[in-house]
Amino acid sequence: MLIRGGVLLDGTRADVRVQDRITEVGDGLATRPGETVYDATGGTVLPGLHDHHLHLRAAAAALHSLHVGPDAVTGPEHLARTLRQAASDADGWIRAVGYHESVAGPLDRAVLDRVCPAVPLRIQHRSGVLWMLNSAGLARVGLADHPDGRLRSADTGWASALPHAEPPLGHLSALLSRYGVTGVTDATPGLSAADVAALQQAHQRGELAQSVHCLAAGKRILHDDDLDLDALTDFIADRHAGGDPVALHCVTAAQLVVALAALAAAGRHPGDRLEHAAVVPDGSLAAVAACGATVVTQPNFVAERGEAYLRDVPAAEHHELWRVASLRAAGVPMALSTDAPFGRPDPWAAMRAAVTRRTASGAVLAAAEAIGAAEALTMFLGEASAPATPRRIEPGGRGDLCVLSVPPHQVLHDLDAEHVAATVVAGEVVYARR
Structure with missing residues (x-):
């Protein structure tokens, strides 16, 4: 044409x-x-545009899930009404997403049983690392005796009892196409070769218009209560020995410090990535630059979650959140993404957040981390294999x-x-x- x-x-x-x-x-x-x-x-x-970090199946499922995050539910009573209404309409599982403790505090099976005792319910925390199930849901997955119903996403054994119909990708693909997105990097950990092949086949048959690159085997999620430097160093070294890069999920300062130490011990691969880098203390800037990894980050969370940061994070630490300008100034290769469905899938909104650093109320979070519009746009133009190099x-x-x-x-x-x-x-x- x-x-x-x-x-x-x-x-x-x-x-x-x-x-x-x-x-x-x-x-x-x-x-x-x-x-x-x-x-x-x-x-x-x-x-x-290329979205350099999202989760295709989860984002497709989120389009058909109940949203119970702070932008949709305003408190405990509103959450209870929402779940009771969903239970009255349900003919199977209720799948809810986006929950944060600011809505109604910590959730466990006892809390969920009070508002939804009969219908199996699972609620995903907006971080993506945790699901909360009621007793009916726990019984369905063979964990009727589980103490609190709080299950890590990374512990996939319990998920084998869930309904296995893959969410259709067509609606998500159409939405991404409307945003001008022609390629995506799926950052879902633990995908099997069959999972990756299924995504590639969805693209080949036209269900998914976007080309797909998967991090899969090289992705490692770090948890603050299970940070094993030696194990992570061995993982990175093994991947590098096979000629492959790693992608390390770092959303806390502790996770970043351990990831940087492991990369320093294992050595560089030009395709290594640090996912999120949500918190970068001043003392870690030089080490991030020295490690050579590309940082793939999501300034859209400044807009989407900034009110919580302003409330919960000390003002002296605001500049450490979702850095962009200071990392670029230090010579760190960078790309942007949305982290959908944990962030909204609109890359243009992420660009605006990178430029304005404005929260939902209009407050500015760490103005010195703002970048220019052309910079923000080109950070969505990289190749999947070279995210920081604009096409x-x-x-x-x-x-x-x-x-x-x-x-x-x-x-x-x-x-x-x-x-x-x-x-x-x-x-x-x-x-x-x-």
């Missing part, structure tokens, strides 16, 4: 001829017989493009998904705004 009348992010007017790869870029390219033509009419043409519109590049309805200066001013006019994957339009 030929995209005619577009403008690149640097202001260059360009027509773009594309198949599975970009074949020509120039102003005034002649239309060929039988060629599909898309008129960009002065709108911006970008490489398709360009040039011959030979992948035929995955995002066409916006407005010129570059307005794209950068607004950073708004509403400007996405069309999304192209391998030379075919997978989304066009009506």
Whole structure:
């Protein structure tokens, strides 16, 4: 196809001829017989966005789950009403997501049994690392005698008794296409080879328009109550010996310190990643830069959870949260992502949060960590295997493009998904705004 009348992010007017790869870029390219033509009419043409860290199956399931986070439920009574209503409508499991203790305090089987005694219920903590089940749910998974019903996501044995129908990916794919996303990196730990193959097959048959890269075998989630430096060092060394990188999940200062020590002991691989780096103390900045790993972070949580940070984190530590500017200044390679479904899947909202650092109330969290709009945008343009290196519109590049309805200066001013006019994957339009 030929995209005619577009403008690149640097202001260059360009027509773009594309198949599975970009074949020509120039102003005034002649239309060929039988060629599909898309008129960009002065709108911006970008490489398709890549979300460098999300969880496909969980995000697809979240579209059909009950949301009980602070943005949806306002307190204990509201939570109880919501769960009772869901129980009255349920014909099987109730799957709820996004919970945080600010809604109604810690949850366990006793609390859940008081509001939902008969229908099996599982509620995922918004961190993604914990599920809370009521007694009916525990009985269904063979854990009727479990003391509190609080089960780690990483302990997957109990999940074998859950319904096994995989959530369809089509609705999620359509949503991502509307945002201009043409590729994703699935960061779900513990995926089997069959799981990875199933995601690739979903892309090949068109259920999932986005290309998929999986971290899977190289992903390691760290827990503060189980930080084993020697074991982590051995894991990294084994992966590196096989020629493979690692991706280490670090959301606390303790996890980051252990991850950095393990990377220092095991040595570098150019594809190593630090996922999240949610807390980076001043004393760890130099070590993050020295380790050589790419930090894939989510400033959207400043917007989504910033009110809780302002309330619960000492003001003197606010600048350590979801750093971007200081890490870039230290020479750390970086990319952005949404962490959907634990964050909202809109990459444009993540870009705005990186630029403004504004919480839901409009307060600014660590203004010195803000970056420019062009920086934020290009941090969603990297290749899956090289997240910190932005792709360009040039011959030979992948035929995955995002066409916006407005010129570059307005794209950068607004950073708004509403400007996405069309999304192209391998030379075919997978989304066009009506």
